[in-house]
Amino acid sequence: MAQQKTRIQRREALISATRKVARESGLAGTSVRAVAAEAAVSVGSVLYYFPNFDELMFATVEGVMEEFYERRRAISDAHTDPRARLAALIVAGVPDEISSDLRMAYESIPLLRQQPQYKPLHRSVVERQVMLYRSAIEIGVALGDFHPTTGIDVIARNIVALEDAYDMYPLIGFDLPAAGYRRNIASYVQTALACELPPLEALEQPAGGAAG
Template identity: 35%
Template sequence: MPRPSRAHHRRGELVAAARRAVLDRGVLELRLRDVASQAEMSTGSVLYYFPTLGDLLHEVQRDAVERFCVGREEAARREPDPRRKLVGTIRAGLPTGRDDELSVLLYELGAYARRTPAYAAQHIRLYERQAGLYTAILETGAATGVFDLTRAAAVIARGLVALEDGLGLHITQAVPTFTPAEAETMLIAYAADATRCDLEV
């Protein structure tokens, strides 16, 4: 009886190795041999599963986007109160600090999005998915009379995601501009003004 293929397992190992390599070296200085070293494989073996380093990093990005989105969506789904849901979503979207693996990974891979359409498309999907989550929360809150929106829900939602992204970059840079708590306060203040709702929960 033939043995089952280990290709899927090996590809998963390589994605994990590439993720660690990006966090260690940064995406702009990353080389195929860095990933191979992390995976304890030859560069030829890596290329057997992924034809180029770019293909491998695209899979790392796809995995990171999915993990980031699913975590936030599940947390929002569990909370019935719109105020708590909005605040919880804000908190879940900000990096916890310079060592927040998932956020740093997404920011690192964002460097490719400036030059490569496939990476840009993945970042656009990430942005739209986050904006959709906020839009749903805001519309529910408005429909139940909890929020009195100053603008269309989608406009506020897009502003929240853009602020979140910018603040996150400041939190994760070599010398942070401010702490996660300070960033959270700014975002919640914007959300409170946009919803005309006290969000001190």
Template identity: 35%
Template sequence: MGRTSGRKAVLIEAAQRAMAEHGTAVRLNQIAEQAGVTSSAVLYHYPNIEELLVDANRAGMERFYDQRMLAISGLTDPVEKLVTTIALGVPRSSDDEEVRLLCSLGGEAARNTIYAVLLTSLYDRQVGMFQAILDSGVVSGDFRLAQDSEVIARNLVALEDAYGYRIMAKHPTLDYATAVDLILDYARMATDHALPAPSRITRLSRPAHT
């Protein structure tokens, strides 16, 4: 059995889905239902449900981050990397379970330290990711940064976050394409590069949650 003991991994996925659906106020029964077991079974593995939720969210963030790292790992062109990373950081629609999970947490972080720490760490890692891309673009001569790369990176992540929330709220005048354009508009200005719109292929393939 794997390091998450097999069964736990199932519960974590169930918790993710249940929490994406019901938010931080998710019920034990709802998690159990998602996992296809009774609440007692969940309790057997996680006597404290808090822990399960934390594990679920940690795993969700990990995947959100890893997915993008993986997507750009094959790319060599900093321009492509930057555009792809931005395109993958914005939810395509309000159905996106990963971002929905993150949004649920955002509000809770103000009063739950663990979630605050998780989100903080995710933000910092994303900033690092963008910063590396920006810096590599400077080295390659593609980018001429108008500001410190950390400033740009922080603002890029912030924009992604904010537009994620808007898309989750089904903002009528702010769909995926618009959000990406808005972020790219900033990125273009900051990098002095006429970044192309993301290719259509990007993020069409989403791993099934089974």
């Protein structure tokens, strides 16, 4: 039974090494040999713990995306007030620097041609994000904070779509400040929900940075 434990640990070490390589070299630059070097093992060992390299890649992307969603959910849970929750989700959802999670998600798009098993991963994360926003909006409606001008499904999905696009822009060379994107989304939310969101500035820049 002890061997089962080390086997899982070995797999996780390899996934961790794959993450690092993918973060630094991109999914396209992630090879068996690069992972083996990063994990300080031989190529044979990598393929000893995974039936093939594709499964290691998939396990890696899967883990990254699940953790991404978990982080989103934790942010949602940390705020009970629906307006604060929306603001926090938006601020964390469009970071100043593109997160490696999102970069990996976008880099995996070309893989979907030959590797359809990635599709449920992406789909699931998007859908669950929509549900996070749906919940927040529903609470706000119940409390009388929000007065949706249209279906809350539409609003929730539009918010996630805005986030997805604005997260992608830095990848394609845009160097506009993410704070502007966040305000664009907040602008939409306030219009669609006929509400006032708390100022995003308080949530941005966890360390210092207030205007003098």
